[in-house]
Amino acid sequence: MIEALVNKLSYYMTLSSEEKQVLEKAATRSVQMEKGEIIINENERPEHVYLIEKGWACRYKLLENGDNHIMAYLIPGDLCDVHITILEVMDHSIRALTPVTLRKFPADEMRNIMENHHRLARALFWSTLVDEAVLREWLVNMGTRLAEPRLAHVFCEMLIRSRIAGCAENESFEFPLSQAELGETMGLTEVHTNRALQKLRQKGLVSLEKKRLTILDWERLKQLSQFDPIYLHYQKQSR
Amino acid sequence: MIEALVNKLSYYMTLSSEEKQVLEKAATRSVQMEKGEIIINENERPEHVYLIEKGWACRYKLLENGDNHIMAYLIPGDLCDVHITILEVMDHSIRALTPVTLRKFPADEMRNIMENHHRLARALFWSTLVDEAVLREWLVNMGTRLAEPRLAHVFCEMLIRSRIAGCAENESFEFPLSQAELGETMGLTEVHTNRALQKLRQKGLVSLEKKRLTILDWERLKQLSQFDPIYLHYQKQSR
């Protein structure tokens, strides 16, 4: 099922059951990938748009000096590169952070949706614009916040996004990253990421154990990180 | 004239003179704006797509605590938000960094181009995907590089982009930012930005005076910053 995607898109528009069918039929069967496996590699030209059904993946760039930077998390309901056919090659890679279940939309199916299903096309487009907004917010997060509020901001965002995908229970959700991976996304070392996490724990703002994150004090966490969810654009449109 | 835009798009596809006409006619007359003026404000819903003809502008976010972060530079040939009609409100603002000449494309004209001029639509789409790739690269730049190579990377990128827009003469181009503004884009203070700039000068890599930047040693600058222009996707397509 493409449930997480439908969940997410429903924050933008309500899809008819016919539209859901179109999506369902356009995708291949589920494919499994293992933790650490590369889903799309830099310089490649992908033939499919991938949908994450289960698990987490990430966009990342590996630099010559060995530095590795994570630029985005992909969680259930997220799509990789809806508009792959426009650019010749990928300028970064995507890999599984956990075991992942994927479905693939062949480029032709995608083109068909874009041309013959305007509402769906619009909804998918919306999701890519939100991805871009998230990217901007991450840039601001790195550019303006110290380690502790920076980490807090990541936690706030991922709670909301997990909820939107239907993967959260109240204040609690799967957060399957190692501290090293967290550091790679925030431009911090593993050690300093740990220091920041300890502080958030000491203050009683979050609990993170066995890959499950619980937000213990949403208001204070939000305030500490100056989190403002506007950039996620998930308010149901008023039109 | 929409010259800088046509210049830029020509790196993706050669436009027919008819297609150039379509663009030319779709836009309003040139509008002037002063340095510091806000072109689009957060929370607004813009009615037009703006094209920068002359001068520099930036996307930025102003945080509650007064921090200000620049997330993108817009130079001649760059468009602001081709797909404005999809999202309800802007999650950031755009302002002029210098006196700027703009042209506006009304949303309806844009829609017309998207629906009836597929090649143009594709080319405009390409330009937004490149903008996104630049954003990702900036994230990596902030996350992985120290001040000096980080600044060097900004210089490398802007030389190439200025060339693509037709605004550079060999190794030299207009670079109208104050050091404070440069710092705001790299997540550094004015003071530290100055330190980094001094080093690049001492090493004989760049010269920056009277708002004009000259790259004195491209190879070393490129190497220092590990600049790899792939992400600008400007190689003429092989198809």
Next chain:
DNA sequence: ACAAAAAACTAACTTAGGTTGTAGTGCTTA
């Protein structure tokens, strides 16, 4: 051509974050 205001530059000192190293705590898998 001049004064006023920005912007650029410099230095001294503080702090956030990086580095290295070590120890402990689970998980696997054999």
Next chain:
DNA sequence: TAAGCACTACAACCTAAGTTAGTTTTTTGT
């Protein structure tokens, strides 16, 4: 049931970047 490995935790020390507070230079407006 132990060996091995990935991850977490934490301490000591080091360095890049922030802060504050100046001075000098360049731009701008009249």
